Amino acid sequence: MKKNLKGRVALIIVVLLIFTYGIFGIPSGFSGNDLKEALTKRIHLGLDLQGGVHLILQVVVSEAVGDETDSTAARIQQDLKTANLSYSQVYKPDPSKPELIKVEGVTPANSNAVRSLLDSKYSNDYDLNSTDNDTAFTLMMKPLVERALEEKTVQQAIETINDRVNSLGVSEPRVAPYSLGANQILVELPGISDLDQVKNAIQSTARLEIHAVAGGPYQDEQAALAANSGAIPPDEMMAHFSGMSGSEADSVYVLQRAPIVSGSDFRSAEPSTNQNTGQRIVQFTLTDEAGNRFYDYTSANVGKAMAVVMGGRVREVANIKEPIRDTGEIEGAFSQDEVTMLSKLLRTGALPASLNFLEDRTVGASLGVDSIREGVTAAVVGVLVVMAFMLIYYRGSGINADLALFLNLVILLGFMGFSEATLTLPGIAGVILTIGMGVDSNVLIFERIREEIRAGKSASAAVDQGFAHAWVTIVDTHVTTIVSAAILFLFGSGPVKGFAVTLTFGLAANLFTAVYVSRVIFEAHLNKLKPGEMVSI
Amino acid sequence: MELFHGANVDWLGKKWYFLAFSMIFSVAGIISMGWHWAHPVAGLHSPVPLGVDFRGGTEVQVQFAQPPDINAIRKATDAAGIHDASIVNYDVPANHEVLISLPEQTNESTLDVGRQRIEDALHAHYDNPFTVRNVQVVGPTVGRQLERQAGLATLYSMLGMLVYLWFRFQLIYGVAAVVACFHDTLITVGAFALTDREISLTVIAAILTLVGYSMNDTIVVFDRIRENLRISRREPLPVLVNRSINQTLSRTVLTSGLTFLTVLSLYVFGGEVLKGFSFALVVGILIGTYSSIAVAAPMLVSWQEWRAKKGKVATLPAAKRSRV
Numbered sequence: 001m002k003k004n005l006k007g008r009v010a011l012i013i014v015v016l017l018i019f020t021y022g023i024f025g026i027p028s029g030f031s032g033n034d035l036k037e038a039l040t041k042r043i044h045l046g047l048d049l050q051g052g053v054h055l056i057l058q059v060v061v062s063e064a065v066g067d068e069t070d071s072t073a074a075r076i077q078q079d080l081k082t083a084n085l086s087y088s089q090v091y092k093p094d095p096s097k098p099e100l101i102k103v104e105g106v107t108p109a110n111s112n113a114v115r116s117l118l119d120s121k122y123s124n125d126y127d128l129n130s131t132d133n134d135t136a137f138t139l140m141m142k143p144l145v146e147r148a149l150e151e152k153t154v155q156q157a158i159e160t161i162n163d164r165v166n167s168l169g170v171s172e173p174r175v176a177p178y179s180l181g182a183n184q185i186l187v188e189l190p191g192i193s194d195l196d197q198v199k200n201a202i203q204s205t206a207r208l209e210i211h212a213v214a215g216g217p218y219q220d221e222q223a224a225l226a227a228n229s230g231a232i233p234p235d236e237m238m239a240h241f242s243g244m245s246g247s248e249a250d251s252v253y254v255l256q257r258a259p260i261v262s263g264s265d266f267r268s269a270e271p272s273t274n275q276n277t278g279q280r281i282v283q284f285t286l287t288d289e290a291g292n293r294f295y296d297y298t299s300a301n302v303g304k305a306m307a308v309v310m311g312g313r314v315r316e317v318a319n320i321k322e323p324i325r326d327t328g329e330i331e332g333a334f335s336q337d338e339v340t341m342l343s344k345l346l347r348t349g350a351l352p353a354s355l356n357f358l359e360d361r362t363v364g365a366s367l368g369v370d371s372i373r374e375g376v377t378a379a380v381v382g383v384l385v386v387m388a389f390m391l392i393y394y395r396g397s398g399i400n401a402d403l404a405l406f407l408n409l410v411i412l413l414g415f416m417g418f419s420e421a422t423l424t425l426p427g428i429a430g431v432i433l434t435i436g437m438g439v440d441s442n443v444l445i446f447e448r449i450r451e452e453i454r455a456g457k458s459a460s461a462a463v464d465q466g467f468a469h470a471w472v473t474i475v476d477t478h479v480t481t482i483v484s485a486a487i488l489f490l491f492g493s494g495p496v497k498g499f500a501v502t503l504t505f506g507l508a509a510n511l512f513t514a515v516y517v518s519r520v521i522f523e524a525h526l527n528k529l530k531p532g533e534m535v536s537i
Numbered sequence: 538m539e540l541f542h543g544a545n546v547d548w549l550g551k552k553w554y555f556l557a558f559s560m561i562f563s564v565a566g567i568i569s570m571g572w573h574w575a576h577p578v579a580g581l582h583s584p585v586p587l588g589v590d591f592r593g594g595t596e597v598q599v600q601f602a603q604p605p606d607i608n609a610i611r612k613a614t615d616a617a618g619i620h621d622a623s624i625v626n627y628d629v630p631a632n633h634e635v636l637i638s639l640p641e642q643t644n645e646s647t648l649d650v651g652r653q654r655i656e657d658a659l660h661a662h663y664d665n666p667f668t669v670r671n672v673q674v675v676g677p678t679v680g681r682q683l684e685r686q687a688g689l690a691t692l693y694s695m696l697g698m699l700v701y702l703w704f705r706f707q708l709i710y711g712v713a714a715v716v717a718c719f720h721d722t723l724i725t726v727g728a729f730a731l732t733d734r735e736i737s738l739t740v741i742a743a744i745l746t747l748v749g750y751s752m753n754d755t756i757v758v759f760d761r762i763r764e765n766l767r768i769s770r771r772e773p774l775p776v777l778v779n780r781s782i783n784q785t786l787s788r789t790v791l792t793s794g795l796t797f798l799t800v801l802s803l804y805v806f807g808g809e810v811l812k813g814f815s816f817a818l819v820v821g822i823l824i825g826t827y828s829s830i831a832v833a834a835p836m837l838v839s840w841q842e843w844r845a846k847k848g849k850v851a852t853l854p855a856a857k858r859s860r861v
Contacts, residue, residue, distance in 0.1 A: 048810070056679055180682045195672075196653075359679040360652075362672040366600070367810075374808030381806055382799035389795060393538050426739050429811055432803050433746065433818070436796030437753070443795070444757065447788040450539070473760040476705060477753040483697045484749035488742055491690035496742045503746065 003527065008520045015512075016407060019414025042417035045190075046424030048495050049372050051365030052190040053198065056358040057161075059183045063353035064153040065146055066098035067262065072122065072139070073101050073235060074258035083117055085110045091234030099141035101126070106135050154183050156352040164201050165189060184358065195362055203355055208266065208330075209259035212297075213305035213317060216253035217241060224252045239307070241314045253314050255307055260297050265290030267326075274329070282330045291326030299323035375428035382432045383409070386439055394446055396536025400521045401442040404513040408438050411509035412502065421505075424498030434506025437481065441514030445470040449537055459535050463522050467515065474515065478507050541787040548782050548830055549775045549838055555831035559720060562824075566727015573730055581641075585730045588737030588813070589673050591687075593641035593680035595651035598671040599659065601633040609663055610635060617658030619651075628809040634670065641677055687741040694748045695719065702752075706759060709840055714755045717833035721751045725821045734813055743817035750796070751825035754789055755833045761785050762837070774841050778834050786830075793826040 027038035047054050069092060077090045080103075088105025092098065106114045111134040118128050118137055126139040141149075158175050165173045170189045178186040192198055214236050218224040224238055225231070232238055232254060241251045269284040286294055298320050308316040308330050316330055387405065391398035412434060416423055449466030457465060482504055489500035525535060570584035577583070581592060589596045599605075607624050614622045619639070627636040639651040652672050659667060695715050702711030722744055729736055761781040769777065800822060804815035 058678065180686060181678060193669075356676075357674070358676040360672065360674040362669070364668060364670045366668060367598070367670040371808055371810055374806055375811075378803045378806035378808075378811075382802040385798045385802060386795050389798070393791070395538075425810055426742055426814065429739075429803055429807065429814060432799050432807075433796070436792075436799035437750070439795050440753070440792040443788050443791045447785075447791070451784070469764070473757050476756045476760060479701060480698055480752040480756060481746075481749035483701060484694045484745050484752075487690050487694045487697060488745050491686045491693075492738070492742060496738055499739070499742050499746075 003523050005520055005524055005527070008516075009524070012407070012517055012520060016410060019411045019418075022414025022417035023410065025417070043413065044416075044420055044422045045368070045372075046422045046427065046495055046498050047188055047190055047361070048363050048425045049368045049375075049423065050190055051193060051363050051368040052188065053192045053195050054359075054361040054363075055187040055189075055199075055202075056178055056181075056360075057157075057185045057187060057202075058181070058356040058358050059154050059157045059185060060353045060356060061150040061153050061183045062098045065141065065149060066092075067259075067352075068149060069098060069101050069141065070258040072126075074256070076101070076103060076118070076122070076139075077235070079117060079121060080114070083113070085114050085117070087114070089234065099146055101139040103137040103139070104132075104135070106137070108133070108135060111135065150183060153352045154185065157355065158185055160351050161185065161187060161202050165198065168198060168201055170198065181358075185355075191365070193362065193364055195360070199357075203357070209262040209309045210294075211239075211255040211257075211259050211307050211309055212301070213307050214254045214256055217251035217317075218253070219251065221252055224254055228254065239309060239312065239314045241317070253307055253317065255309070255314075259309070260306065261286060261290050261294055265293075272329075280336060284328055284330065286326040286328075288326070295323055295325040371425045372428075375425055375432075379428060379432050379435070382435055386435055390439065390442070394537055396525070397446055397449075397522075400518055400525070401439060401446070403521060404442060404518045405435065405439060407517055408434070408506065408509050408513040411513065412506045415505045415509065416502070419505075421501045422498050423502070424495040426495045427498035427502045430499040430502030431506060433503060434510065438506060438510040438514060440477065441470070441474045441510055442518060444473055445514070445518065446537055449535070453534065453537070459529055459533065460526050463519075463526060463535065467519055471515065474511070478511060481507055539787070541783075541790060544783045544786045546779070546783060546786075548779055549835055552831070552835040552839075555835065559724075559828075559832060562724045563720065563727065566724055566730055569727060569730035585726060586733055586735045588735040588740070589638065589675055590738045591680050591684050591736065593675045593677045595639040595655075595675075596671075596673045597637045597652055597655050597669060598627060599635050599637060599667045600670050601635065602666040604630070604633055605635045605665060607635070609665075610637070610659070613662035614655065614658045616662045617654060619654055619658060622655070641675075641680070683738060687738070690741070690745060691722065691748065694745050698748065698752050702756075702759075706763065709837065710759050713833045713836040713840070714752055714759070716836060717755055717828040718748055718751045720832050721747060721821060721824045721828050724824050725817055728820045729813075729817070732816075734816060737813055739811065739814040740817050743814045743821070747818065747821035747825060750822065751828060754793065754826055754829035757785050757788060758782055758829050758834055759837075762834070775838050778838050782830055782834055789826060789829065793822055797822050 023042060024035060024038040025042050027034050073090050073092065077087075080087055080090070086105075086107060087103055090101065090103050092100060093102045094100055103114070103118070111130070114137065115128070115130065115134070118139065122128065122139055125145045126141055129138045129140070130136065131138060154177060158177065162173070162175045165175065165187070170192060172190055174186070174188040176186050178184040187202065189198060215227055216224065218227060221238060235257050236254050237257045239253050239255050241253060265286050267285045267287045269282050272281050272283050273279065274281050302320050302322065305317055305319050307314045308318070383405070387398075387402045390401040390405075394401060409431070412431060415421075445466050448470045449462050452462035452465045453459075485500045485504045485507075489497055489504070492500055522535070529535070573586065574582055574584050578586070578592070581587070583592075605626075607626065610624050611622070614620075614624070614637070621640055623638045625636050627634040637655050639655070652674055656669065659665075695718060698718065699711040699715045702714050725744060725747060726736070728734075729740070758781060761784055762778055765772075765777050765781050765784075772780075797819070800815055800818040803811060804819055807815055
């Protein structure tokens with residue numbers, strides 16, 4: 001009984017072609033170099049193989065929460081003043097609890113009015129409580145609101161970092177939330193080995209803010225304290241002036257804590273020079289909403305001083321000459337580099353909070369090249385040893401197993417090419433392991449066929465039974481390995497994920513090659529056998 | 538060519554030897570882990586030496602143009618005020634590579650200073666051009682996160698196996714397989730403690746793979762036991778289990794042998810980065826193969842004998858149902 005295998009053989013050839021395309025695409029030629037080039041275009045190498053930088057950053061979200069409550073505290077003061085309700089102070093009592101605002105010194109007579117004002121305006125985002133016989137109120141940011149704000153902050157930070165690394169010309173950067181920890185970001189920059197430049201750009205908290213000046217300049221912090229009778233009010237802060245010239249280098253200003261405009265309020269910024277003085281300046285444009293706010297503030301405070309603060313230091317102090325809406329100039333003592341950097345940072349948006357580096361891995365390109373060489377050597381040796389063994393041990397059927405193994409590798413690599421999965425060094429190890437485990441299916445089937453032959457079955461019956469019996473076991477073994485690989489994929493990071501991916505793809509492909517393809521080869525062989533002749537196994 | 542044709546070994550009769558063998562290795566591993574626990578590195582208690590990804594800290598892998606002199610490097614770092622660095626040769630001497638590590642920084646904002654300081658010290662005080670091959674700086678937060686994740690992953694992986702085997706066979710098969718698997722993991726991790734090798738993230742990947750691999754071998758034996766149970770229900774269980782092991786012996790040894798060869802190739806040619814990974818697999822595959830014969834199958838029989846003694850019906854659950 002001869003089986004017609006044309007359809008099945010055609011399917012196998014089509015699969016072979018499809019996945020070969022997956023590996024190489026359409027190469028420009030067939031010389032070794034052309035193929036190599038085509039290969040590298042399709043198979044993405046992980047950072048550990050091509051060299052690059054891997055960072056995990058922690059977004060200090062409490063800063064963003066603190067900024068939010070700072071501006072809320074300022075608004076509360078404004079509202080209380082407008083409503084003519086007296087209070088002694090609005091402040092944040094606990095530095096470790098940035099989500100908490102306290103209003104103190106409300107007279108008992110005004111208590112209800114204050115409560116209803118706070119309740120009507122702030123109860124959406126804050127939980128309101130009264131203490132000290134209704135003469136004080138606390139506003140605590142609602143956990144859900146805080147969580148949303150934190151998420152928004154991380155998202156903003158990701159966008160900003162993305163813009164910044166893009167503007168530095170890193171190819172194929174990856175900036176994404178890092179799932180293992182809260183408020184963490186994963187940054188992968190292939191091909192970068194000089195970390196410092198990138199790192200400075202990413203980390204630069206160069207948050208640009210404009211604050212109202214409450215006092216100063218003073219000689220030093222003591223003088224500033226003395227001028228404020230020993231203590232800076234909680235809604236104000238001290239900031240050092242950081243100029244280029246030495247004389248005013250370390251004078252101290254006292255500023256309103258809540259900024260008038262801050263990082264995310266800037267829409268654009270360009271470096272420029274002042275036509276009259278020739279000084280380097282940065283011209284900025286504010287967003288509409290911030291522009292309105294800025295206009296309200298500057299019209300109400302003509303003649304008063306504003307400070308431009310960057311990185312926590314005062315860079316420029318200017319008096320408000322006239323109301324400003326949405327465009328302005330910063331004319332500080334900037335160096336050329338600083339002006340360029342500043343405008344670049346403002347253009348790409350400021351970081352909403354500062355970042356801490358939790359982890360940093362830099363793989364030099366030379367190590368990557370060595371790793372590829374070593375990994376490929378190990379893989380080639382592994383494949384050859386296994387193939388040679390199968391040929392010796394199973395003779396004719398060894399060819400069958402070797403063909404299946406070869407196709408298994410083609411499908412695995414083709415899959416990597418199609419799915420744009422990343423090949424890492426442990427990933428290469430996964431390929432090598434696939435060879436060892438993949439051949440397991442063949443061994444299971446072949447051993448079973450031998451048993452059936454020993455039991456006296458005919459060649460075709462033995463092949464039939466061998467495949468049928470081994471199939472159950474093969475499914476079980478594949479499922480368990482894929483389960484552990486899947487868990488690795490869920491839990492692992494970077495290189496380890498690459499390992500899980502190749503192992504899973506490899507074993508999935510193995511189901512096809514070791515069972516289906518191998519079977520077809522057997523059938524083809526059986527077709528050629530004379531009656532009573534045995535398969536070579 | 539054939540090996541083990543018609544093998545007829547009484548495996549179950551040797552179960553006490555197996556038990557002794559397993560105990561010796563497990564206990565040796567546990568004692569070694571205890572020793573490591575009692576000798577914390579930089580104040581960090583751990584049963585096995587941890588790689589930088591778990592332990593935290595800074596590791597700079599430097600390749601020099603000339604053969605490096607560890608003492609001279611130490612002088613250079615000392616001169617630059619770095620006194621807590623560990624400096625060791627890395628990989629084969631021909632590569633001129635040195636691994637310089639600093640202990641964990643507790644302050645995350647200064648995490649990255651160490652790398653720069655090491656580079657500066659070498660530039661300033663050691664006259665031997667170098668390139669930085671690899672840098673790993675890991676803060677305490679990430680290390681703890683990874684440690685937890687690695688533990689959870691191993692646990693979930695075993696649970697997953699248990700559930701699958703429960704579903705495909707019966708609970709006792711799952712339990713026996715998971716015990717064998719745990720035995721393999723313990724001995725493999727113990728081997729790391731004994732040989733003083735660091736467990737890194739990739740080693741965890743290898744161990745998880747072993748969980749899957751060790752299951753494979755066990756399942757092949759179990760599948761055969763199940764099949765034989767269906768065919769000959771009257772055969773005494775120990776005889777039947779012995780026969781099943783012998784029938785699959787050829788396959789077990791062959792596949793393990795082949796996988797072992799590929800892993801060995803990885804260990805020999807795969808380079809320093811994958812040494813720990815391939816070591817775990819080399820040890821694990823040997824142990825995994827052994828345990829499916831010597832731990833999992835005898836457990837099934839012992840369980841059945843125990844049930845028989847308690848007067849329950851003495852049947853090993855054959856498969857609930859088996860296709861074929």
